[in-house]
Amino acid sequence: MATLQHIRRRIRSVNNTKKITKAMELVAGSRLRRAQARIQALRPYADGMQQLIVDVAAASGNVHDQPLLARRDVTNVAVLALTGDRGLAGAFNANVVRRALEIARHERGAGHQVTWLVVGRRGASTLRFRRQDISTDYTGITDRPAYADAQAIAERVAELYSTGAVDRVVLVYNHFISALSQRLDEIELLPVPDTALGGQEAVHIEGSYVYEPDSQEILSELLPSYLEITIFRALLESTASEHGARMTAMRSASDNAGALIGDLTLKMNRARQAAITQEILEVVAGADALE
Numbered sequence: 001m002a003t004l005q006h007i008r009r010r011i012r013s014v015n016n017t018k019k020i021t022k023a024m025e026l027v028a029g030s031r032l033r034r035a036q037a038r039i040q041a042l043r044p045y046a047d048g049m050q051q052l053i054v055d056v057a058a059a060s061g062n063v064h065d066q067p068l069l070a071r072r073d074v075t076n077v078a079v080l081a082l083t084g085d086r087g088l089a090g091a092f093n094a095n096v097v098r099r100a101l102e103i104a105r106h107e108r109g110a111g112h113q114v115t116w117l118v119v120g121r122r123g124a125s126t127l128r129f130r131r132q133d134i135s136t137d138y139t140g141i142t143d144r145p146a147y148a149d150a151q152a153i154a155e156r157v158a159e160l161y162s163t164g165a166v167d168r169v170v171l172v173y174n175h176f177i178s179a180l181s182q183r184l185d186e187i188e189l190l191p192v193p194d195t196a197l198g199g200q201e202a203v204h205i206e207g208s209y210v211y212e213p214d215s216q217e218i219l220s221e222l223l224p225s226y227l228e229i230t231i232f233r234a235l236l237e238s239t240a241s242e243h244g245a246r247m248t249a250m251r252s253a254s255d256n257a258g259a260l261i262g263d264l265t266l267k268m269n270r271a272r273q274a275a276i277t278q279e280i281l282e283v284v285a286g287a288d289a290l291e
Contacts, residue, residue: 003271004268004271004272004275007264007267007268007271008268010264011261011264011265011268014257014260014261014264015257015261017253017257018253018254018257018258018261021250021251021253021254021257022250022254024088024246024250025246025247025250025251025254028243028244028246028247028250029179029243029247031143031243032179032240032243032244032247034144035176035236035239035240035243036176036240038236039176039233039236039237039240042229042232042233042236043233045229046229046230046233049222049225049226049229050226052222053219053222053223053226056218056219056222066216066219066220066223067161067162067220068158068161068162068190068191068192068223068224068227069191069192069223070191071191072164072167073167074112074167074168075112075113075167076112076113076114076115076165076166076167077103077107077112077113077114077115077166077167077168077169077170078114078115078116078117078135078157078160078161078166078168078169078170079100079103079104079107079114079115079116079117079169079170079172080117080118080119080153080157080169080170080171080172080189080231081096081097081100081116081117081118081119081120081123081127081172081173082096082119082120082123082142082171082172082173082174082234082235082238083096083097083118083119083120083121083122083123083124083126083142083238084120084121084122084123084142084238084242085120085121085122085139085140085141085142085143086121086122086246087122088246088249088250089242089245089246089249090245090246090248090249091245092174092182092241092242092245092246093120093122093123093126094126095174095184096123096172096173096174096184097122097123097126097127099172099184099186100123100127100172101127101130101132103170103172103186104116104132115135115160115165115166116132116133116134116135117134117135117136117137117153117156117157118134118136118137118138119137119138119139119141119142119153119235119238120138120139120142121139124137124139135160136156138152138153141235142235142238142239142242143239144239145232145235145236145239147228147232149232149235150228150229150231150232150235151228153231154224154227154228154231157169157189157190157227157231158190158224158227161190161191166190168188168190168191169188169189169190170186170187170188170189171185171186171187171188171189171230171231171234172184172185172186173185173234173235173237173238173241174237174238174241174242174245175237175241176237176238176240176241176244178244179244179247179248180244180248181244182241182244182245185234185237187230187234189227189230189231190227192223192226192227
């Protein structure tokens with residue numbers, strides 16, 4: 001049986017851990033509120049950009065003349081995985097890496113090569129451990145991503161696609177729903193999907209605007225911005241998801257620590273009671289021996 005001193009040490013240790021997890025929960029909650037505010041501020045602009053792309057694409061005729069819209073036979077697929085720089089966030093990082101590896105296995109099974117682009121230290125280290133050759137990684141940006149970070153990623157992705165180094169780009173990230181729930185999303189980033197261009201439904205608006213310069217040139221300027229906004233939105237969603245997952249994980253850890261402290265306290269009281277009982281028995285036995 002553990003001694004009283006050992007149990008007391010364990011209680012102090014667990015209590016110190018509980019203080020740390022509680023502090024981390026509060027920090028994650030504060031960062032989550034800021035991340036949510038940034039997402040809400042971006043959504044109107046992102047939706048407006050989406051509608052503008054649809055309108056201009058409808059007036060541009062053959063949109064697939066654009067480099068970022070050109071479709072070709074797939075031989076090399078780029079997988080862009082958004083993870084975090086830190087752990088202690090439950091399955092947040094593991095889910096993204098697992099889904100990205102599933103995509104890579106599927107593409108290789110189809111005879112395609114895979115190029116890796118990774119955001120976050122956790123994802124990069126895990127994929128390197130799995131012996132994946134990472135083309136580009138971005139670290140130190142996941143706590144508070146800036147638009148410049150999205151621009152840098154978008155430029156790299158557009159360069160790979162425009163030069164023909166890759167024929168398709170897939171983005172994998174956690175979409176924020178609530179502090180308790182995140183949805184793993186997989187979207188085709190390049191070529192820009194037809195759904196982003198309004199499909200065939202937006203043709204009726206042709207002629208509603210006067211384009212100067214022509215609509216093709218405007219579309220060529222808008223598409224890189226659309227790519228940047230899409231990546232920036234995914235970065236913000238991923239950041240909010242990470243903070244939400246970490247807050248939930250730390251809350252669960254704090255609750256478990258509290259339950260463990262309760263169990264250890266009960267065990268300590270029982271051990272102390274047993275020690276007192278033993279001492280009483282020894283005193284009684286000694287008194288009986290003197291009679």
